[in-house]
Amino acid sequence: MRFRHRALAGLATLLLPLAGMVGLAGPAQAATSATATYTKASDWGTGFEGKWTVKNTGTTALTSWTVEWDFPSGTSVTSAWDTDVTSSGTHWTAKNKSWNGTLAPGASVSFGFNGTGSGSPANCKLNGGSCDGTSVPGDAAPSAPGTPTASAVTDTSVKLTWSAATDDKGIKNYDVLRDGAKVATVTTTSYTDTGLTAGTDYSYSVRARDTAGQTGPAGRAVAVRTTGGTTEPPTGDKVKLGYFTEWGVYGRNYHVKNLVTSGSASKITHINYAFGNVKDGKCVVDDTYAAYDKAYTADQSVSGTADTWDQPLRGNFNQLRQLKAKYPHIKVLYSFGGWTYSGGFGQAAQNPAAFAASCKAVVEDPRWADVFDGIDIDWEYPNACGLTCDTSGPAAFANLMRGLRSEFGSDYLVTAAITADGSDGGKIDAADYGGAARYVDWYNVMTYDYFGAWDRTGPTAPHSPLTSYNGIPNASFNSAAAIAKLKAKGVQGGKLLLGIGFYGRGWTGVTQSAPGGTATGPATGTYEAGIEDYKILKASCPATGTIAGTAYAHCGSNWWSYDTPATIGTKMAWAKSQGLGGAFFWEFSGDTSNGELVNAINSGLS
CATH class of the missing domain: 2.60.40.290 (Immunoglobulin-like)
Incomplete structure (x- = not known):
């Protein structure tokens, strides 16, 4: 990433x-x-x-x-x-x-x-205190109640129970929220919601109010599907995860609502929100305007309701909240690091407990505590080189993940995007990914960017080969080699997600159609030389061949490689045969407006 x-x-x-x-x-x-x-x-x-x-x-x-x-x-x-x-x-x-x-x-x-x-x-x-200026009651708002437990689910009703919130002045009552809107206020820790529609997804959370009238944050939501009806929920138990980039709301003009209009929201299970930054050994929000301040008009928002100037939460976080209310099956993780921000992990690894506490404080900020269901760490790369070189040692990554799991507990997802370097003595060997696996729900194995126009003269090669092939520049740079190496280190297949790039990498000055040709430099791209979105390449340089489970295209003097719906289908079948936990992709905005690549992942894993 x-x-x-x-x-x-x-x-x-x-x-x-x-x-x-x-x-x-x-x-x-x-x-x-x-x-x-x-x-x-x-x-x-x-x-x-x-x-x-x-x-x-x-x-x-x-x-x-x-x-x-x-x-x-x-x-x-x-x-x-x-x-x-x-x-x-x-x-x-x-x-x-x-x-x-x-x-x-x-x-x-x-x-x-x-x-x-x-x-x-x-x-x-x-604030509930006396009015003489001397009484000093505590002012902390109530804590978030526990995640509701659903029982006695019928076609039209569900019983919800939750653990009590805490407060220094005592709890007065609870608001029950269905899809983000209040449906009841109760004084007990249970409620039965009735009048529901059969075969329909709902999302429930609860917030508390104390005897001083202060309202606390909503707790984590539970997804409930009423019985009956004819519409089935998403099929299969595989993870189908996409990265949503914070900066995509600018030049790319890609917003959370695009997940709805493209049809992608109904076909995915998880979203990684990228990226939070890592500074001074701590997790921090990067672009606060995009994250929680940017105002959306009614036609731009998921809910169809315009943001107001004094609204407590706006921006991407509020849009993700609305998306989860509309699609309760979706879980959202906050991803920290990435290629640009991985330089801060070395300091974080020196005190994993403090780092984990800072991350949880961001994830559980009362303004958006109901938005995130976990954390994703994208460290490029532990004890190896990415944009910068890390010398934390082979145990640093496992120590960091252990600290995160200890802090976040079992109620949150803890995941990591990791290298797919299958070579001996390469990046997988540089860190204890096998030992760290016990602390994560899954790894996003970045099985792309193996080859590209950073080698200006080539040879041309597909950036995301599924397997090796005759003439590949490095026989260990392919998905199968990476997955095999991780399994050999004790990582279960069910904790490995296969990575798909929703973009291509390409060269110019190429005369040879087959892979292995020479070039004069990177091909022109919309945002960066040598890289282009699938939605553009599909029309500007259609695929002319396939190799090692992925597609390539030679048009004029340009040579590109990228995945298509057909090659994604092949890769999903392979992932299932290997017992992998599913697939993930970088990133939503590279897909077509009707989400054909997301659809291919969903169809291939279902």
Whole structure:
């Protein structure tokens, strides 16, 4: 993988003390305090304008605020700004917007409202605490409840049970989410959803609310298919995984919705989101704009709903959330590293436990904790050379994977993309892939990029040969050799996925149609010399032959090699005969608009 408003008149001020809550760095760190000042800014007889000012009077940051008060009967809020206001009878609650909830020590924020009636607020609370600025309840939102367990599934109903969430102030109730939308609020840890459609896929998750009114993140989702119906779920037990590139939303103009319009979403089982970066021995989000800030219009989004400016989560992560709600069978893994970002793994391997903890913190960020089902490590290459050379030693990779499995546990997928160098003393021999296999769910064996125009004069050779052939530049550079070598090291076939490239590699200045010809350099490509998407090559340089289970094409002075639906069919049959766990591909945007390569993988493995 290569890679906001009115001036207030000065009127008498009623000081209503408020207690604030903050995110605690650790159990020994005390919470801060806060106060709130209420001002009746103006009164025009039939109505009035009120203003609250919340001030952080403590020494640590305030991460959110919720102001509650009671109005006497006949007094109410009619409109508000810079806050979200709700009511239950005469009890009123105002919560921060996404952009004004954080207050540094000494900072303050104001919000206002218009009201009717003549009463004044009473019984003020902030985040459930008392209002004198001295009470210091913890402010942590509830933890995510456990993944629901589905039972008693019928044509029209399912019973869900889950382990309780935890919170310093106690749990008040739970929201049950079906396909991302709330369908019920319950006070127990079980719920039976009814009125469902037979033979239909649903996704359920649960979030908790504490007695202070704070709502925590949703837990991991469970996929449920009701009985009956005529539409069958995806067949077979093989993994069918594709990489979705973070940067593809720019020049390639490829978005999560393309997985739906191409038909690919119904034919895959897993998505690797590529790539997170590895810096200072830690996992970090790379392009935060593409990942969780880029806004999508209704026609661009999976759900058909436009993002709003104050939405807590946007970008690719939100689109993946919508995709999972629509296709509950899909699992998403966050992939870290890749050709460009593998240089950070050496430092990470020096402290695998700290690295794993940082990765889990990214994967379980409350803003998108329901999006990811695991982590994928793409280290190119442990104790060997890729873009940079690593000297961590043969045990570093296994140590890293052991640390990840220990941190993530059995509820998450832990996988790795690995070299396919089948040569003696090559990259597979440089690291303990056999020992590390016990900690991973599977390996994505990168059985492509064996040959290419980095050898400018050739000889021309297919970049993803399934087997060796007479005249191959290196007899150990092929899929069969790599798989055999990994099996010899004790890796079970079911933990190996065969890699497919949705692109070709090519040379120019070539006169010979068969492999083995000389060249003058890399052929022109849309984004990079010597490489081109299948969707382009299919029409611009159609295949003229096959060798070693893959296709090649000679058109004019250019020579390309790439996989077609036919050669993918051959490779999938071979993968099944070898007892492999399935296949993966790099990457979605290289396919045609109707997903013909994904369809070939699905058909070949089903």
